[in-house]
Amino acid sequence: MREPKTYFIRTYGCQMNELDTEIMAGQLQKRGLTPALDEETADILIFNTCSIRDLAERKVMGKLGKMGRGKKQHCLIGVTGCMAMAKKDALFRKFPHLDFVLGTNNITDLGTMIDEALYTRRQIFKTEDKFEENLDYLSAKRDNKIKASVSIIRGCDKFCTYCVVPYTRGQEVSRPPESIVEECRRLVDQGYKEITLLGQNVNSYGKDQPEWNCLFHDLLYRLDRIPGMERIRFMTSHPVDITLDLMQAIRDLPSLCEFVHFPIQAGSNRILKKMHRIYTKEQYFEKVELLRQTVPDVSLGTDIIVGFPTETEEEFQETCDALKQIRYSLAFIFAYSSRKGTPAMRWKDDVPEEVKLDRLQRLLDLQNEISNEERQLMLGNTYEVLVERLNRDGRQLKGRTRCWKKVIFEGDESLIGTLQKVKVHSYSHQTLLGELAKTPHLKVV
Ligand code: SF4
Structure with a gap:
C-alpha cells in the first residue's frame, strides 16, 4: 500500500x-x-x-x-x-x-x-455517542481569511420530533470558555474580522457546566472584550433559550451583530406541540416583541417546515400569518421529509407531495414580497459592510451588512477584508446594490 x-x-x-x-x-x-x-x-x-x-x-x-x-x-x-x-x-x-x-x-x-x-x-x-472534548480546534485549516466559525457547543438536548441531530450529534457538550476565548483571540490577531459562534443551540451554552458560571451571554461579554474584535455572530438558536440577558448583550456589545436566527418552524400550536418545539406561538410572539423592544433595529431569520404530518390548510395559514406578523428578513423554508430514526418517522407522512410543494411555493412567494418591501425601505440608507471578496464579475466588491444582507458595490480590491460604509441605491433579486458612502450617516441593519 x-x-x-x-x-x-x-x-x-x-x-x-x-x-x-x-x-x-x-x-x-x-x-x-x-x-x-x-x-x-x-x-x-x-x-x-x-x-x-x-x-x-x-x-x-x-x-x-x-x-x-x-x-x-x-x-x-x-x-x-x-x-x-x-x-x-x-x-x-x-x-x-x-x-x-x-x-x-x-x-x-x-x-x-x-x-x-x-x-x-x-x-x-x-461512532461514539459522547463528544470528545479534547478536539484540536486550534489547528483547523481555514481557507477564508476574513470570516471564521468557532464551535462553542456540540449536540442538542431538545429532541424536536422531526430532527436527527440529537441522535447524530449526541447530547449538549459546551466547550470551556477559556478555550473559546483563546481561539477567538488568535483569530483576531491573525486579522479575522468576523467570528460566527456555532452550535446546534448556542443559547444553551454553559447550562451543562453550571460550575463554569458562564452562560451564553457571559461568553459574549468575554469575547467582546478581546481587543480588535470587530464582528461576532451566532448560529443557531432555540426560541426557548433566548433570554433577556442575551437580548441586552445584543443591544450593548458593539461587536455583536443585530441579527438573530429565531426559528419558529410552524405557526400552529397543535403542529408546534407535535414537533415538540416546547413553546406556543403566543410565547414565541411575546419573545419577539421583547427582543424588538430591547433591540429596535434587530433583524430576524427563521426556519419553517411546511407539510408536517397532519398539517391542515388552516394550520398552514397560521404559519403564513406568523410570517406576515413577524416580517423576518430571512427565512429558510422546507417541505417536510421524514428522517429515519426520528419520532416523526412513525407517523404517516400524509400531506400529499403536491400539497407540500404548493404550500412551500406560497410561503416562499410571501417571504419574497416581505423581503422586497424590506429592501425597498433600505434604499438611500448607509450600512456597515464587511467586504468579503470580488463579485463574480471580477470588477465589483461583495460583502455583508451586520444583519447579513448581501451588498455589491464598486470599489478597489484593496478594500477586501475591511469594514466600509456603503449607501444602498437599488437591489437586484436578493442582493443590495450600493456605492461607497461619502457621508458617515450609518444604519446598522
Ligand atoms: S431542530 Fe434544532 S433544536 Fe430541534 S432537535 Fe434539531 S438541532 Fe435540536
Whole structure:
C-alpha cells in the first residue's frame, strides 16, 4: 500500500460540518498531507456527510455507489459526519469499498483511523455517542481569511420530533470558555474580522457546566472584550433559550451583530406541540416583541417546515400569518421529509407531495414580497459592510451588512477584508446594490 500524500474532503450540510472539515483538514496537514485538486486525484477521500435532508443523503449514497473497489484510485475512502453516526457500520455492507466510518464525536481520531485502515486493511468505524472534548480546534485549516466559525457547543438536548441531530450529534457538550476565548483571540490577531459562534443551540451554552458560571451571554461579554474584535455572530438558536440577558448583550456589545436566527418552524400550536418545539406561538410572539423592544433595529431569520404530518390548510395559514406578523428578513423554508430514526418517522407522512410543494411555493412567494418591501425601505440608507471578496464579475466588491444582507458595490480590491460604509441605491433579486458612502450617516441593519 502506497503512503497517502494528498486528501480531499467533500462537505455536505451545515456550517458545523464545514467547521469539522476545517478541523480534519488541519489534522491531515499536520501529518504532512496536502489538499488534492479534486476527488479523483486524492489519495484519501472523505465524505463529510449530512442527514438533515433526504436529498443530501441520497447525493452521498449515489457518489459512494459509483466508487466500486475495482475503479478506485484512492488509498482510502472514508465517511464522516451525521450519516456516519446514523448508519454506522451498516455503510460497509452497502459499500464494501469503504475503508472507514468516523462519527461526529470522534473526529479527533481521524489520524488513528487512517493508520489502522492503512495497515490492517480492515474496514473500521468509530461512532461514539459522547463528544470528545479534547478536539484540536486550534489547528483547523481555514481557507477564508476574513470570516471564521468557532464551535462553542456540540449536540442538542431538545429532541424536536422531526430532527436527527440529537441522535447524530449526541447530547449538549459546551466547550470551556477559556478555550473559546483563546481561539477567538488568535483569530483576531491573525486579522479575522468576523467570528460566527456555532452550535446546534448556542443559547444553551454553559447550562451543562453550571460550575463554569458562564452562560451564553457571559461568553459574549468575554469575547467582546478581546481587543480588535470587530464582528461576532451566532448560529443557531432555540426560541426557548433566548433570554433577556442575551437580548441586552445584543443591544450593548458593539461587536455583536443585530441579527438573530429565531426559528419558529410552524405557526400552529397543535403542529408546534407535535414537533415538540416546547413553546406556543403566543410565547414565541411575546419573545419577539421583547427582543424588538430591547433591540429596535434587530433583524430576524427563521426556519419553517411546511407539510408536517397532519398539517391542515388552516394550520398552514397560521404559519403564513406568523410570517406576515413577524416580517423576518430571512427565512429558510422546507417541505417536510421524514428522517429515519426520528419520532416523526412513525407517523404517516400524509400531506400529499403536491400539497407540500404548493404550500412551500406560497410561503416562499410571501417571504419574497416581505423581503422586497424590506429592501425597498433600505434604499438611500448607509450600512456597515464587511467586504468579503470580488463579485463574480471580477470588477465589483461583495460583502455583508451586520444583519447579513448581501451588498455589491464598486470599489478597489484593496478594500477586501475591511469594514466600509456603503449607501444602498437599488437591489437586484436578493442582493443590495450600493456605492461607497461619502457621508458617515450609518444604519446598522
Ligand atoms: S433544536 Fe430541534 S431542530 Fe434544532 S438541532 Fe435540536 S432537535 Fe434539531
